[in-house]
Structures are given as structure tokens and as C-alpha cells.
Amino acid sequence: MVPKLNPKTKSAEVNRARMLVSCPDRPGIVAAVSRFLFENGANIIQSDQYTMDPAEGGLFFIRIEFDLDNLDQRRAQLKADFAKVAEEFQMSWSITRAKRKKRLAIFVSKEDHCLLELLWHWQSGDLDADIAMVISNHNDMRELVEPLGIPYYHIPVTADTKAEAERRQLELVTGQVDAIILARYMQIISPKFIEYFPNKIINIHHSFLPAFVGGKPYAQAHNRGVKIIGATAHYVTEELDGGPIIEQDVQRVSHRDNVDDLKRIGRHIERAVLAKAVNWHVEDRIIVHHNKTVVFN
Structure with a gap:
């Protein structure tokens, strides 16, 4: 018999996504990402960032969690549109659904x-x-x-x-x-x-x-x-x-x-x-x- 899971099991919001970005550090990265999410109707829930010492390459890293209505239907287009921002800043990036275990x-x-x-x-x-x-x-x-x-x-x-x-x-x-x-x-x-x-x-x-x-x-x-x-x-x-x-x-x-x-x-x-x-x-x-x-x- 399979035991039931604890009722406290974490259940991510249906419309929550996670974005990971790394790229060469330069002014305007956070503004560009935030503006893109805002213009697409996303609400940023959490944001963490780190900048590497310029002597080690000066890279910028950020992790963002955001909510977006109808995420499943819009994710493909969102990724296609964000690719333009990513290209400008030479980003390595991913956008994943939090609900997908x-x-x-x-x-x-x-x-x-x-x-x-x-x-x-x-x-x-x-x-x-x-x-x-x-x-x-x-x-x-x-x-x-x-x-x-x-x-x-x-x-x-x-x-x-x-x-x-x-x-x-x-x-x-x-x-x-x-x-x-x-x-x-x-x-x-x-x-x-x-x-x-x-x-x-x-x-x-x-x-x-x-x-x-x-x-x-x-x-x-x-x-x-x-x-x-x-x-x-x-x-x-x-x-x-x-x-x-x-x-x-x-x-x-x-x-x-x-x-x-x-x-x-x-x-x-x-x-x-x-x-x-x-x-x-x-x-x-x-x-x-x-x-x-x-x-x-």
C-alpha cells in the first residue's frame, strides 16, 4: 500500500514560472528583464542576483520567480519573445514551470x-x-x-x-x-x-x-x-x-x-x-x- 503524502506537500502556483539567467555584467540587465516581464503582465514574486568579480570575468546571474496568467498557453510565445532580450545581453537562460515536478x-x-x-x-x-x-x-x-x-x-x-x-x-x-x-x-x-x-x-x-x-x-x-x-x-x-x-x-x-x-x-x-x-x-x-x-x- 502506498502511504499518503503529508498534506503540507508543496504545491506551486499553477501560473508560476522560474527564470534563470547568466550573462556578461553590464548596466541595464535587471531593468530589461523586469520591463519585459511587466510588459507581458507578469508579477515578480522573488528575485535574487549575484555579480561575479570583474577580475573573474564580470558575469551576472539572476533567478526570478514570477506569476503569469495562462502560463501554459503563453509560455512558448513568452520564450520566443524573451529570446530577443537574451540576444542583446548575450544571455544563457531558461524559463521553467514551477508546477512541473x-x-x-x-x-x-x-x-x-x-x-x-x-x-x-x-x-x-x-x-x-x-x-x-x-x-x-x-x-x-x-x-x-x-x-x-x-x-x-x-x-x-x-x-x-x-x-x-x-x-x-x-x-x-x-x-x-x-x-x-x-x-x-x-x-x-x-x-x-x-x-x-x-x-x-x-x-x-x-x-x-x-x-x-x-x-x-x-x-x-x-x-x-x-x-x-x-x-x-x-x-x-x-x-x-x-x-x-x-x-x-x-x-x-x-x-x-x-x-x-x-x-x-x-x-x-x-x-x-x-x-x-x-x-x-x-x-x-x-x-x-x-x-x-x-x-x-
């Missing part, structure tokens, strides 16, 4: 804490997305997932079968999901797979990157005698654990903590950091610029 695929191995956190946020209505499926290289999480009415796919992965496993995964997710969440999925994603989902695969790394890249970061941290440990949520790129960072957090530890202690403490950090990153992604709060992110949280 992003569909997620969650990849997981044997550790359940990040998956459980995402499922709890989803059930409580704090994750405004649809979990379309869970894919795992083990069968361990099936009993957690299927009672919620979420399809669960077991695709074993070995060194010899990795290419075939990824082919089967792509068959399941292509055209069916908007983003992939690696909730402690302990497999390296191939460059070919990443090409299908640029800046749409979010990983949680159990380390405060760029420290302790790769496997067994808690053992690496213990051997180094660190005084803080952390976790990092980032977009996946071809560079191992080197993609644009979305969110990080840390907690103090001491010489009294062994590797198991670090893992236990780290699990609490990992689940919170990943949940924040996924929420910000599905709410269109992130703009990627090269290997950095601007997060309007």
Missing part, C-alpha cells in the same frame, strides 16, 4: 542512509519532485522502496559487465527522468553515460572535497589525523569527484574518533548535504558556470 532516478548500492533521507523528504512533501525509479547494483533496498510504489531495478555491476549494466540503466532513464541522484552509489559513472545528463547527475561524496578524493575517504582522513570531516554534493563530470560543488558541510572530530566513528558522524552530514543539493536542483536554484555553481538558496 522534476522526475528523479536514485542510484544506490548497499548503504541506505542517503536513500532513506530522500524518501523521507519526498513522503513529507519537502522534496517537490517525483521519484520515478530506484536503480541499484544490489537487491538490499528493494523492501524499502517497492512498498512506496516506486519501481526498483536491480542491475548487478562487475568489471566485466559494467558497459552492459550502463546500457540497461540508460534504457531505463533516457526520456524518463530529468536528473539522477547517486545516493552512495559506489560505482564510477563512465564519461559516455555522463554525456546524456550534463549537470544533471548529483553525487554525494563522503569527504570535504577536494580533500580525500576517491575511495575510503574516512580511512584517509583518520590516517591524516584530521580535526574536521565533511561531505560534498556535486555534479558529476569526467573528473573523478571533481565536478561543480553544490553544497558542503563539516563537523569537528578528534583523535579519540576511530574510522567507524568518522563513518557514523559522516553519515549524518552526507544525508543532510545531499538532501539540500537535490532540493536546490529541483527548485531551479543552481546555475553552473565552468566548474563552479551559483546557488540561490
Whole structure:
């Protein structure tokens, strides 16, 4: 039986849209965007902006939420008209409907804490997305997932079968999901797979990157005698654990903590950091610029 969602589940206004813009900084950008929305009858609900240091390229970033009557019928024309403004200011931009929930695929191995956190946020209505499926290289999480009415796919992965496993995964997710969440999925994603989902695969790394890249970061941290440990949520790129960072957090530890202690403490950090990153992604709060992110949280 599928449990009912919390009545507090977020429900975006039917006519609400989100606009993300990045472009070279110059006078008049905010005025041009605001004037365009006003002239089209839109009401700006929220606006956040950031200007990068001129020494780093002088780029301008803005996120706007606005309401517009008959949005579904008018969105195509709105985008066509805004393209003229965007061309003048050399903008990279998007306009999305807030009511359209992003569909997620969650990849997981044997550790359940990040998956459980995402499922709890989803059930409580704090994750405004649809979990379309869970894919795992083990069968361990099936009993957690299927009672919620979420399809669960077991695709074993070995060194010899990795290419075939990824082919089967792509068959399941292509055209069916908007983003992939690696909730402690302990497999390296191939460059070919990443090409299908640029800046749409979010990983949680159990380390405060760029420290302790790769496997067994808690053992690496213990051997180094660190005084803080952390976790990092980032977009996946071809560079191992080197993609644009979305969110990080840390907690103090001491010489009294062994590797198991670090893992236990780290699990609490990992689940919170990943949940924040996924929420910000599905709410269109992130703009990627090269290997950095601007997060309007």
C-alpha cells in the first residue's frame, strides 16, 4: 500500500514560472528583464542576483520567480519573445514551470542512509519532485522502496559487465527522468553515460572535497589525523569527484574518533548535504558556470 503524502506537500502556483539567467555584467540587465516581464503582465514574486568579480570575468546571474496568467498557453510565445532580450545581453537562460515536478532516478548500492533521507523528504512533501525509479547494483533496498510504489531495478555491476549494466540503466532513464541522484552509489559513472545528463547527475561524496578524493575517504582522513570531516554534493563530470560543488558541510572530530566513528558522524552530514543539493536542483536554484555553481538558496 502506498502511504499518503503529508498534506503540507508543496504545491506551486499553477501560473508560476522560474527564470534563470547568466550573462556578461553590464548596466541595464535587471531593468530589461523586469520591463519585459511587466510588459507581458507578469508579477515578480522573488528575485535574487549575484555579480561575479570583474577580475573573474564580470558575469551576472539572476533567478526570478514570477506569476503569469495562462502560463501554459503563453509560455512558448513568452520564450520566443524573451529570446530577443537574451540576444542583446548575450544571455544563457531558461524559463521553467514551477508546477512541473522534476522526475528523479536514485542510484544506490548497499548503504541506505542517503536513500532513506530522500524518501523521507519526498513522503513529507519537502522534496517537490517525483521519484520515478530506484536503480541499484544490489537487491538490499528493494523492501524499502517497492512498498512506496516506486519501481526498483536491480542491475548487478562487475568489471566485466559494467558497459552492459550502463546500457540497461540508460534504457531505463533516457526520456524518463530529468536528473539522477547517486545516493552512495559506489560505482564510477563512465564519461559516455555522463554525456546524456550534463549537470544533471548529483553525487554525494563522503569527504570535504577536494580533500580525500576517491575511495575510503574516512580511512584517509583518520590516517591524516584530521580535526574536521565533511561531505560534498556535486555534479558529476569526467573528473573523478571533481565536478561543480553544490553544497558542503563539516563537523569537528578528534583523535579519540576511530574510522567507524568518522563513518557514523559522516553519515549524518552526507544525508543532510545531499538532501539540500537535490532540493536546490529541483527548485531551479543552481546555475553552473565552468566548474563552479551559483546557488540561490
